[in-house]
Amino acid sequence: MVTGRNQLSLVNESDLQLLATTQYNTFLSENKVLKSSSSKEAATVDRVGARIANSISKYYDSQGKGIILEGYKWEFNTIASKEINAWCMPGGKVVVYTGLLPVTQNETALAIVLGHEIAHSIAKHGTERMSQAMVQQLGGMALEVAIAQKPKETQDLFLMSYAIGSQVGAMLPWSRQQETEADKFGLIYAAMAGYDPREAIPFWERMSTASGANPPEFLSTHPSDETRMRKLRQFMPEALKYYSPRN
Ligand SMILES: [Zn+2]
Numbered sequence: 001m002v003t004g005r006n007q008l009s010l011v012n013e014s015d016l017q018l019l020a021t022t023q024y025n026t027f028l029s030e031n032k033v034l035k036s037s038s039s040k041e042a043a044t045v046d047r048v049g050a051r052i053a054n055s056i057s058k059y060y061d062s063q064g065k066g067i068i069l070e071g072y073k074w075e076f077n078t079i080a081s082k083e084i085n086a087w088c089m090p091g092g093k094v095v096v097y098t099g100l101l102p103v104t105q106n107e108t109a110l111a112i113v114l115g116h117e118i119a120h121s122i123a124k125h126g127t128e129r130m131s132q133a134m135v136q137q138l139g140g141m142a143l144e145v146a147i148a149q150k151p152k153e154t155q156d157l158f159l160m161s162y163a164i165g166s167q168v169g170a171m172l173p174w175s176r177q178q179e180t181e182a183d184k185f186g187l188i189y190a191a192m193a194g195y196d197p198r199e200a201i202p203f204w205e206r207m208s209t210a211s212g213a214n215p216p217e218f219l220s221t222h223p224s225d226e227t228r229m230r231k232l233r234q235f236m237p238e239a240l241k242y243y244s245p246r247n
Pocket of ligand 1: 120
């Protein structure tokens with residue numbers, strides 16, 4: 001419905017959201033979560049996240065496509081970690097690592113990253129990868145059966161499918177097509193929330209510099225290259241149609 005292409009979807013979205021909620025809470029319990037009442041970083045993430053989430057909800061409602069966000073219960077959390085990373089699980093469960101913030105440097109660039117990660121979730125990229133993984137590794141078992149019978153394997157497949165955490169070993173990189181879609185819709189989502197999408201160009205350049213010789217996991221799943229920059233520039237006129245600056 002969002003991407004306009006046929007996508008493999010063998011897992012039920014509400015089962016996936018249920019699994020995501022469990023995995024999200026486990027992740028938060030194992031990491032140092034910053035409170036927005038005492039951390040400026042967390043307050044910023046909350047503010048930018050809420051603006052984007054509200055804008056996306058309003059937009060899809062106004063298009064009669066509110067079903068796209070069915071079951072979404074947005075949560076934005078910031079964890080203390082040197083890692084340059086951020087992700088969004090199904091149902092709108094977002095984590096930003098503080099290591100990302102010196103690279104984003106400003107709220108607009110943070111909005112670009114959040115838009116991108118949220119776009120992976122709304123475009124159901126993880127659902128696609130989870131479906132493929134379930135076929136390849138669990139013989140196409142239904143998700144609720146897999147959770148009951150092979151909980152550990154299912155959780156690992158989930159974390160791999162959503163590019164979360166390094167403890168599960170090799171992560172699946174997002175495909176070039178998924179990256180392109182996340183970049184495109186990410187720009188639009190940031191623009192809708194009143195953030196200038198043009199910030200994406202200097203941001204991804206900073207990201208590329210920050211990674212140096214040892215790209216962080218975030219970058220190994222989000223390849224930064226000439227093609228990406230060219231495509232971002234191609235998308236820009238469309239994204240700018242959704243943009244009006246906040247007061
Ligand atoms: Zn991505």
